[in-house]
Amino acid sequence: MFEGTTVLAVTAFSIAFMHTVAGPDHYLPFLVLGRAENWSFKRIMFYTLAGGVAHILSSLIIGFLAVMLGWSAGSIDFLNGIRGTFAIWALVAVGVIYMIVGLIKVYLSTSDHSHGHSHEHSHDHFHFFGRKFTGGAGKRTALALIVIFLLGPCEPLIPLLLLPSAGHSILALIIIISVFAGTTLFTQACCLSLAFLGIGLFEFNIVKRYMHVFSGMAIATSGLILVFLS
16 A cells, blocks of 8 residues: 555656646746736745646545546546636636737827827826736736636646545545645746746846737737647
8 A cells, every 4th residue: 555655646746747847837927927017026926826726726626526426537538628628718818818908008108108298297197007007907817817727627636636535545645635736836936936037037128118918928828839739
């Protein structure tokens, strides 16, 4: 029993690590959003890990329901397929919407300066509107991403839950959940940290005005990549 649990734990670690590293959607949307909104690293990390926790919790709920209700593998795959398709296209939609918000911001700033206002008046008007419009949009976008993570399936976790449950091993179940969740969140944090440092090496002053547009494009693209991989 101990050897079987060890094998499952190692498998859970390996799958969680590869699943997170191979899926930039686990951290990239929050990273580009945070950079566009000029958030601190701690705030970006908070939203990223919140998305990771939501991602894991939803799959745990589905996994336990599958065990208690005796769902077949086909039923689980069908449900995950529906959830996955919805989550992917929702991610694309959020990216497109945020990109449109960025375009509106660029248009308003251009229009504001072209109407002949005084420099002081236009500057205050732009920043007041910017905080009200794009700041709120950033927070709402982050919450939308967390909801998408909640709805999106974490496919590798459910089969790992079914194996120890079939053998009625509560200890093995706890170990697998802990290893998978811990590895996923830790890998998310590491990938985000490396990506954040990498982006910090580049100077964004030239394209700063278009950061919201580029961030929306990056979020939508991460969803489209998942469509292609699916």
